[in-house]
Amino acid sequence: DAGITQSPRHKVTETGTPVTLRCHQTENHRYMYWYRQDPGHGLRLIHYSYGVKDTDKGEVSDGYSVSRSKTEDFLLTLESATSSQTSVYFCALGTGELGGEQYFGPGTRLTVT
Amino acid sequence: GESVGLHLPTLSVQEGDNSIINCAYSNSASDYFIWYKQESGKGPQFIIDIRSNMDKRQGQRVTVLLNKTVKHLSLQIAATQPGDSAVYFCAVPRDYKLSFGAGTTVTVRA
Numbered sequence: 296d297a298g299i300t301q302s303p304r305h306k307v308t309e310t311g312t313p314v315t316l317r318c319h320q321t322e323n324h325r326y327m328y329w330y331r332q333d334p335g336h337g338l339r340l341i342h343y344s345y346g347v348k349d350t351d352k353g354e355v356s357d358g359y360s361v362s363r364s365k366t367e368d369f370l371l372t373l374e375s376a377t378s379s380q381t382s383v384y385f386c387a388l389g390t391g392e393l394g395g396e397q398y399f400g401p402g403t404r405l406t407v408t
Numbered sequence: 409g410e411s412v413g414l415h416l417p418t419l420s421v422q423e424g425d426n427s428i429i430n431c432a433y434s435n436s437a438s439d440y441f442i443w444y445k446q447e448s449g450k451g452p453q454f455i456i457d458i459r460s461n462m463d464k465r466q467g468q469r470v471t472v473l474l475n476k477t478v479k480h481l482s483l484q485i486a487a488t489q490p491g492d493s494a495v496y497f498c499a500v501p502r503d504y505k506l507s508f509g510a511g512t513t514v515t516v517r518a
Binding site: 326328335336337338339340343345353385387389393394395396397398399400401402 | 440442449450451452453454457497499501502503504505506508509510511
């Protein structure tokens with residue numbers, strides 16, 4: 296997973312607490328993405344960024360916010376975690392044209408109790 | 409938006425046989441298609457892509473076929489090996505975002 300890291304890799308938190316997941320790249324790619332992966336749903340886009348301070352919503356953005364204050368870091372925040380947000384979260388870099396070829400991080404397993 | 413679906417959620421294949429994974433898409437204007445492989449506990453990994461001006465593209469032991477008439481693509485894996493056990497996704501990029509299918513889990517029998 297050279298070039299992209301996610302932290303933490305595992306987290307257990309309680310309902311109602313705020314949680315921030317971090318994605319860090321060393322590749323200087325413009326596009327970064329946050330996905331969640333749940334059984335039976337494949338990968339679903341939460342938010343993405345196309346530059347510093349430039350972000351947009353994906354198909355499952357409710358309950359999530361993001362920030363990108365510098366090229367290398369893309370943060371995903373759950374303002375008040377709910378059990379439905381228990382999932383595996385993947386960050387990805389857009390490495391090809393049209394955003395098609397994406398390079399994924401190792402994932403963060405989040406459990407909300 | 410783009411709807412992407414896979415025909416079979418699971419596929420069991422004998423080691424050494426060929427595997428075929430199918431995918432259907434909804435938007436006839438889609439012009440670029442990608443296959444990803446996800447091994448257990450890891451993030452998805454790009455395998456191969458194909459443009460709509462092609463019907464076939466070959467990689468190392470993998471071939472992708474595109475049938476634009478019926479909006480269908482397939483991934484063929486030759487001489488399937490244990491390391492090919494994974495979930496395979498087709499994906500369609502649009503506006504710098506990817507729409508993924510639900511995935512086909514391939515299990516290789518020894």
